Amino acid sequence: MIFRPWLDSTLDPKARATLLRAEMTLEEKVGQLDMSLNVSPERDAEVLDRGATGTSIVASGEWAGNIADGGVRAASVRALQREAMSRHRLGVPLLVARDVIHGHRTVMPIPLGGAASFDPELHEAGLKAACEQAILDEISWAFTPMMDISDDPRWGRVAESFGEDPHLSEVMARAAVRGVQGAGADDGSPKIAACMKHFVGYGLSRGGRDYGSVEVGENTLRNVHLRPYKAAVDAGCLTLMAAFNDIDGTPMHANRFLLRDVLRGEWGFEGVVTADWNGVGELVNHGVAADSREAARLGIEAGVDVDMLSGVYVKHLPELVRSGEVPEALVDEACERVLALKFRLGLFEREWSDGERGVSVWETGASFEDVELSRRTALSAMTLLKNDGILPLSPEESVHVTGPFATERDSLLGTWCLDGVGEETQSIVEALTELHEGTLTWDDGRFADFAARKVIHANTALVLLGEHRLSSGEANSLAALTLPAGQVEFLRQIRAQHERVVTVVLSGRPLDLSSVLELSNAVVFSFHPGSKGALALAQVLFGVEEPLGRLPVTLPPSTGHVPISVREKRTSRPLNPYVQDGWQRRYVDAPTPPAFHFGAGSGYATFSLEPPRIEYDRVAIGEKAQVTCTVRNSGERAGRTLVQLYLSDPAASVTRPWRELIDFQWVSLEPGASTDLTFTVPTDAVGYWGRENTWQVDTGEVHLGVGLSAGEIDWARLEVTK
Ligand code: GLC
Numbered sequence: 001m002i003f004r005p006w007l008d009s010t011l012d013p014k015a016r017a018t019l020l021r022a023e024m025t026l027e028e029k030v031g032q033l034d035m036s037l038n039v040s041p042e043r044d045a046e047v048l049d050r051g052a053t054g055t056s057i058v059a060s061g062e063w064a065g066n067i068a069d070g071g072v073r074a075a076s077v078r079a080l081q082r083e084a085m086s087r088h089r090l091g092v093p094l095l096v097a098r099d100v101i102h103g104h105r106t107v108m109p110i111p112l113g114g115a116a117s118f119d120p121e122l123h124e125a126g127l128k129a130a131c132e133q134a135i136l137d138e139i140s141w142a143f144t145p146m147m148d149i150s151d152d153p154r155w156g157r158v159a160e161s162f163g164e165d166p167h168l169s170e171v172m173a174r175a176a177v178r179g180v181q182g183a184g185a186d187d188g189s190p191k192i193a194a195c196m197k198h199f200v201g202y203g204l205s206r207g208g209r210d211y212g213s214v215e216v217g218e219n220t221l222r223n224v225h226l227r228p229y230k231a232a233v234d235a236g237c238l239t240l241m242a243a244f245n246d247i248d249g250t251p252m253h254a255n256r257f258l259l260r261d262v263l264r265g266e267w268g269f270e271g272v273v274t275a276d277w278n279g280v281g282e283l284v285n286h287g288v289a290a291d292s293r294e295a296a297r298l299g300i301e302a303g304v305d306v307d308m309l310s311g312v313y314v315k316h317l318p319e320l321v322r323s324g325e326v327p328e329a330l331v332d333e334a335c336e337r338v339l340a341l342k343f344r345l346g347l348f349e350r351e352w353s354d355g356e357r358g359v360s361v362w363e364t365g366a367s368f369e370d371v372e373l374s375r376r377t378a379l380s381a382m383t384l385l386k387n388d389g390i391l392p393l394s395p396e397e398s399v400h401v402t403g404p405f406a407t408e409r410d411s412l413l414g415t416w417c418l419d420g421v422g423e424e425t426q427s428i429v430e431a432l433t434e435l436h437e438g439t440l441t442w443d444d445g446r447f448a449d450f451a452a453r454k455v456i457h458a459n460t461a462l463v464l465l466g467e468h469r470l471s472s473g474e475a476n477s478l479a480a481l482t483l484p485a486g487q488v489e490f491l492r493q494i495r496a497q498h499e500r501v502v503t504v505v506l507s508g509r510p511l512d513l514s515s516v517l518e519l520s521n522a523v524v525f526s527f528h529p530g531s532k533g534a535l536a537l538a539q540v541l542f543g544v545e546e547p548l549g550r551l552p553v554t555l556p557p558s559t560g561h562v563p564i565s566v567r568e569k570r571t572s573r574p575l576n577p578y579v580q581d582g583w584q585r586r587y588v589d590a591p592t593p594p595a596f597h598f599g600a601g602s603g604y605a606t607f608s609l610e611p612p613r614i615e616y617d618r619v620a621i622g623e624k625a626q627v628t629c630t631v632r633n634s635g636e637r638a639g640r641t642l643v644q645l646y647l648s649d650p651a652a653s654v655t656r657p658w659r660e661l662i663d664f665q666w667v668s669l670e671p672g673a674s675t676d677l678t679f680t681v682p683t684d685a686v687g688y689w690g691r692e693n694t695w696q697v698d699t700g701e702v703h704l705g706v707g708l709s710a711g712e713i714d715w716a717r718l719e720v721t722k
Pocket of ligand 1: 059099143197276277474
């Protein structure tokens, strides 16, 4: 038995990694850079004997992890780890990775619904609960949070994102990293690594089609797309996943500037960079590598430490090093980062025998706290877009429920929840039945003609429409942002029979809701809400709770309006959408403004804001301004509202959006009450990456505005001085 100094857990993980790496053969070092699919103690015994892989991704499906696979089980992972450590010459454990995107056995809303909460603490709590369940199943690497910024909902992966705004994405990215890496970390050391993805610019995929090319300049990358990643790095995120796309001709899996100069050189990131699914191998598809050998060289040179599933590192790196084409130092540094992560997560010290560990949530079932978190996060994924007073429904009135989501279970869980069980998810009809005291009838929404006959006997028709959960997420790009075929016609037939129609749309992305809004007295728009979404929706509809979501994305009036977002720039001819003539930036065949602005939505109370007041309208760089506004609840119900603070910079060294979210706060008020709300604004909040792609804070005039959405902002002037 050789002396194993790296097993001294009092040493720093990096020091332990250097000691262990120094003992390894070249093939063993390269083995740590390989990630293989569903490593099996039986099938892969020879691979384990050679130490030829360092990570097992527990997933399914040929091309992505989001095909349900029956769930991971703690016992099988422990058996794998025992086998891996006993077979490895130096006793090295595996990282066991899984797409714990927005839940484990208990499922929270899809991440876009998490962003709709504008509540980082709540989002953190939800992800922490999910990852604590995942840790019980011995997962040590969660491929979450995704933080790609997109203003193109044709791209199905907006479902996994925090939406279109860089400030909101930064805030939620930090919260997600805290949630994942805070799971099980009572002793202060992480038990599971978060993975910020997909670095970078994936949300700009051409045409909203997945896996597309990306053309974007460095200034936009720095002012928008890189921001949440920098926030996640500063929050201590331990790993990063490269994106499938290229950036202006250089694929991210071969992008030394962004992966080495920016990520490591400028930001000091010391964590592990992993490829995305076959991403290194796909450099051949991109047409920048003649073969897999060149792909392996490009990947390791760019700074991709782990090769997910393509196998090109194990196949080519030893020979590339021995031929002198790849410095062994590149393999050593990548290997040490992987080993340091395993030491940091405590994988060498964990007891992998079955008797010693916590009981999997598959045996115990979800705790009350986790289920309650699922309900609370679901409330925040729902946004009230229209209400003529018909909502909330009275508990006594007769309601007929119809539409494809009436009895649906599985789709409530959203696009990517491998360990959520659809069959055990409460349907909306079941939740309504539990809550409603009056007559509640329903049908399964298969026949509009049958539903049209039934609704006339009820006081209110409740129509539940939306996307199937597998119609959003990866490889689900749409050419038309309309509801699935037939649903608008279904609603039209119901409307023809009833003058009191409440419509709920459940979706994985922004949709064109123009017909739904026209045909309904009230519209609730919910991102797929998770395990307790049905209960949360029933509570919203009957007024037990109010919808707490606000839009993290702009809703387009039609597909033709895309791309569209809060980040619209001033341009040479600022848009006056209400003047339908003149030479300006508008459509001549449709209204130009969004259907709903970023940040829009309401609860059941009625709020108003008075114009903002700035205490001192001059502030020196490095000091802070105070912006105050009076918020009033002029409704009859208690409630809460989201007050948003925006910046507008009329004269910068580059073009900037004409309004940029820089802060937000929730305010709860009793009916008739009002309060003064103050934002403290450091001058850094008005800074940006300027023409030389350097960070700058200008002196001069800026405007700070408050609003309940990006479409209704009252401004005040501030002078920034030296
Ligand atoms: C997929 C996705 C990525 C995921 C990975 C593992 O293709 O792009 O988000 O984490 O592969 O399933």
